[in-house]
Amino acid sequence: MTETFDFDLFIIGAGSGGVRAARIAAALGARVGITEERYFGGTCVNVGCIPKKLFSYAAHYTEDFEDSAGFGWKSTEARLDWTRLVDNKDKEIKRLNIVYKDILEDSKVTIFEQRAEVTGHNSVKLLGDGKPDGKTEHRITWRYMLLAVGGWPNLPPIPGNELGITSNQMFSLKKLPQSMLIVGGGYIGVEFASIMSGLGTRVILTHRGDRLLRGFDEDVRVFIGNALARKVSLRLGTSVGGIRKLDNNRLLVDLDRGDPVETDLVLFATGRNPHTADLGLESAGVALSANGAIQVDADFQTSAPGVYAVGDAIDRMELTPVALAEAEVVVRNLFSAGQDRHHMSYANIPTTVFCHPNIGTVGLTEEQAVSEGRACDTYLANTKPLKHTLTGRDERAFIKMIVEKSTDRVIGLHLISQDAGEIIQGFAVAINMGATKADFDRTLGIHPTLAEELVTMRTRTR
Numbered sequence: 001m002t003e004t005f006d007f008d009l010f011i012i013g014a015g016s017g018g019v020r021a022a023r024i025a026a027a028l029g030a031r032v033g034i035t036e037e038r039y040f041g042g043t044c045v046n047v048g049c050i051p052k053k054l055f056s057y058a059a060h061y062t063e064d065f066e067d068s069a070g071f072g073w074k075s076t077e078a079r080l081d082w083t084r085l086v087d088n089k090d091k092e093i094k095r096l097n098i099v100y101k102d103i104l105e106d107s108k109v110t111i112f113e114q115r116a117e118v119t120g121h122n123s124v125k126l127l128g129d130g131k132p133d134g135k136t137e138h139r140i141t142w143r144y145m146l147l148a149v150g151g152w153p154n155l156p157p158i159p160g161n162e163l164g165i166t167s168n169q170m171f172s173l174k175k176l177p178q179s180m181l182i183v184g185g186g187y188i189g190v191e192f193a194s195i196m197s198g199l200g201t202r203v204i205l206t207h208r209g210d211r212l213l214r215g216f217d218e219d220v221r222v223f224i225g226n227a228l229a230r231k232v233s234l235r236l237g238t239s240v241g242g243i244r245k246l247d248n249n250r251l252l253v254d255l256d257r258g259d260p261v262e263t264d265l266v267l268f269a270t271g272r273n274p275h276t277a278d279l280g281l282e283s284a285g286v287a288l289s290a291n292g293a294i295q296v297d298a299d300f301q302t303s304a305p306g307v308y309a310v311g312d313a314i315d316r317m318e319l320t321p322v323a324l325a326e327a328e329v330v331v332r333n334l335f336s337a338g339q340d341r342h343h344m345s346y347a348n349i350p351t352t353v354f355c356h357p358n359i360g361t362v363g364l365t366e367e368q369a370v371s372e373g374r375a376c377d378t379y380l381a382n383t384k385p386l387k388h389t390l391t392g393r394d395e396r397a398f399i400k401m402i403v404e405k406s407t408d409r410v411i412g413l414h415l416i417s418q419d420a421g422e423i424i425q426g427f428a429v430a431i432n433m434g435a436t437k438a439d440f441d442r443t444l445g446i447h448p449t450l451a452e453e454l455v456t457m458r459t460r461t462r
């Protein structure tokens with residue numbers, strides 16, 4: 001049997017970008033169809049932001065239990081029940097999957113739960129269609145198509161790479177490994193290093209570069225490297241040559257510097273690529289870049305007329321709020337005729353690395369400001385949080401503010417502290433509004449908080 005559908009907007013991928021686009025387009029009166037091959041809510045909900053943050057909360061308890069002693073608490077030894085953590089996390093993710101599907105159903109979006117492959121300029125194939133298992137064949141036509149297929153983790157081309165896992169499997173391990181080696185010092189590697197060491201795993205992190213977190217402010221990279229080195233064995237300037245399985249089922253990892261390392265688990269946090277392989281985009285004339293990113297213009301239009309793409313698939317900024325905002329720009333421009341055109345700004349997008357302590361950042365790094373030829377004043381603070389005066393924990397907080405001389409505007413703010421993400425989110429509003437250093441100085445602090453340090457930075461460092 002063949003069922004025919006005609007949509008104003010057909011979306012491939014019900015992750016962050018796809019679901020947002022579907023909901024808004026439907027609210028604007030469009031007839032919308034969406035197909036999802038794996039999980040509603042996409043990477044963020046299932047194997048990204050949400051499970052990662054839940055694990056990060058879990059990992060913080062180790063420090064909280066230790067720190068409580070300084071405040072007079074006597075506690076019996078705390079032990080982690082890994083299975084309970086994973087089960088509870090799974091329950092929450094299942095709940096969110098339903099929430100996302102409900103959003104689509106309530107918006108009267110037509111849902112397909114199949115993998116889509118593009119087969120030509122105006123044709124798409126839903127896998128499983130027309131099979132003898134009784135599946136209906138769908139004939140789908142559309143006015144516009146949105147590709148919101150997200151990204152997928154890379155495995156480095158080294159012998160034995162199949163013995164390692166990626167972030168996709170990290171959230172469903174059957175047991176907590178006693179030891180692990182993380183390959184990659186980007187934000188996912190750094191976050192897992194903090195999380196897993198916090199949960200009790202002995203962690204080695206190898207990274208090809210000399211500093212973690214390429215692209216972040218250099219002072220931030222140095223500070224967080226030192227902070228992480230207290231909990232994790234860092235092997236910087238080191239590459240992994242290959243992995244072998246030993247008779248005892250453990251893994252032996254060859255490094256280009258130093259002795260091989262025996263470990264229980266290897267995690268490849270070696271970047272993600274747009275999930276466009278085998279999607280058939282060439283058949284529709286959609287141009288891709290070398291890493292598979294869908295090429296789009298400022299309106300997110302691909303090289304194929306009527307075909308748009310957003311989110312990790314276009315490889316601009318791989319963050320959930322970015323995918324949401326891009327999706328909203330596309331559908332508002334397509335379906336709210338007569339209104340002002342919407343544009344996506346990538347300036348001042350705040351972000352957090354959920355390592356322990358967090359890195360919260362908004363605006364430019366000092367290096368970016370210099371490379372743009374902007375003369376700046378820099379304010380730095382390196383301070384001991386009040387809490388740790390009693391815990392004895394050797395953890396400090398770091399603040400860096402970059403102020404443009406000609407305008408007095410704060411154009412970069414970087415904070416490393418507990419809950420830095422929560423703090424920076426508020427300051428991002430001020431920075432987006434063009435707040436000057438004088439505005440910061442005029443604002444009274446909330447005492448005693450760490451955040452008050454951000455409005456009391458008086459001494460220029462350079």
Ligand code: FAD
Pocket residue numbers: 012013014015016017018035036037038039040041042043044045047048049050052114115116117148149150151167188275279310311312313317318319320321323
């Ligand atoms: P996705 O959310 O990946 O959605 C794409 C969807 O398309 C998927 O559900 C996929 O199954 C589906 N799909 C793909 N191909 C097809 C096909 N052919 N047919 C049908 N369906 C298909 N971002 C943050 O902002 N904060 C964080 O703290 C954060 N932490 C992260 C931690 C990790 C470990 C990872 C991996 C990512 C993290 N991210 C974080 C990034 C964030 O998850 C992504 O930027 C975001 O999910 C991108 O949304 P998207 O809509 O582009 O793609």
